[in-house]
Amino acid sequence: MYCSSRLRAFAAAATLLAAAAIAHAQAALPNVVILATGGTIAGAGASAINSATYAAAKVGVDKLIAGLPELSKVANVKGEQVFQVASESLTNDNLLTLAKRVSALAKQPDVDGIVITHGTDTVEETAYFLTLTVHTNKPIVMVASMRPGTALSADGALNLYDAVSVAGSKDAMGKGVLLTMNDSIESGRDVSKNFNIKPSAFVSQWGSLGMVVEGRNYWFRAPVKRHTMNSEFDIDTITSLPPVEIAMGYEGVASTAIDALGKSGIKALIHGGPGNGSVADRIVPSLQKLRADGIVVIRSSRVPDGFVIRNAEQPDDKYDWVVAHDLRPQKARILAMVALTKTSDTKELQRIFWEY
Incomplete structure (x- = not known):
């Protein structure tokens, strides 16, 4: 009876220690919010061979996060569905709504970085708009995919993992809005979509800022044009766009x-x-x-x-x-x-x- 009581006490203590260890590990991770807007990264095809023929903006942010449990190893992640739109159909009002939400989140002390899932067709435009208008030095990372998650060799999962990893990195602070795709870290100002079906579709004519490999960032240059904290424009004061x-x-x-x-x-x-x-x-x-x-x-x-x-x-x-x-x-x-x-x-x- 005595031994049984001691065993139960040891088991309870071990459970408490394990819970404390998990809580400590979670507290040590950065807090990243994923704002979802739709696009191919949330798309689905009729079969695994449909990499170019599919329906965009079908999968919600909760399902995206649930399908990638590895995210819990690099950040404490929360998701919000801002809208669910194929990016070629986004409007100026969508831009304002998204930017104002990003700005509000960036002001929260419990948010270390922000990831935005987006369609590839206009992600460069949204990235540049945020570059110009959101005043923060916290990482804002755009992410997209060229293939839906249902396709063979789908690129969305790794792109999203990389985006969360970069958004939670202290060395990504102050570099403006970024885009992570195909292992590259691109400047939101400079990046452009140069190919319509390859995973390596996005390039910057002045070169990538760096690469992210297995959760580690490698930086090679920094943006020199005015952006984010150094911008004279502020989304909090903009109510409409001409x-x-x-x-x-x-x-x-x-x-x-x-x-x-x-x-x-x-x-x-x-x-x-x-x-x-x-x-x-x-x-x-x-x-x-x-x-x-x-x-x-x-x-x-x-x-x-x-x-x-x-x-x-x-x-x-x-x-x-x-x-x-x-x-x-x-x-x-x-x-x-x-x-x-x-x-x-x-x-x-x-x-x-x-x-x-």
Whole structure:
């Protein structure tokens, strides 16, 4: 009887010690919140061989987390379903909602990092918007996948594991918004989707910031453009975004799109031209008219790499146009919308495009 009582006491003590050890281990882990928005990472195909044909935004965040128990080894993870949308259908209002939620979470002392699951089609745009507007030095990590979780060689699980690992890392602090995919850590400002079906779809023309391998970060460069804590823009003060549209330049282009957009109430037009953001001679008058009507004209380039040189190809000073520096048209639109919440002065806008 005595021995039995002692054994029960020892067992109870061992259980308490084990629970204390688990609690201590959990307390030592970073706290990471996963905000889910949809996309391929939450997609499902009809069979395992469907890696390019599938339905996006089908799996909820709780199921994503439950399907990856390894996350508990790198962070204390909580999930929130912000919305469930294929990223090509996201709106400006979605951007504002997401950014405001990220900003609120970043202010919480019990949150060390934030992960956002997103569709690949527009993840670079959302990443840049957050880069410009959320004031925090805590890691904000975008993550996506090129294949649904039901496919052979699905990439979403490892991408998500890497994202949580990076978001909980102290060495990721202060580096702006990041994207982790295919083992790479990319700058949210610089990264672009360059291939529509390969897992290695995302690249930055100025190079990756680093790599994450088996939960360890390896850094090779840091962003130098203004971002997050150093940004003059703050999502907590932005209530709406002005309309900005894109018109592409190409051989044989007519002024039809530009003329129509000029009558639609836009505040700025991004011209995505060939080469150095070149503008066909026959549409210059239409762009000049837009500027005369108070619409800001921004010259960008459809070329994947390089940057637009001011007063080359077109006399930007004479026409009072802005150049988009190295931003592709879709990212130039994001910066233009954010910048126009502060100013419509073209000299100030040009400064902003140089600095961000």
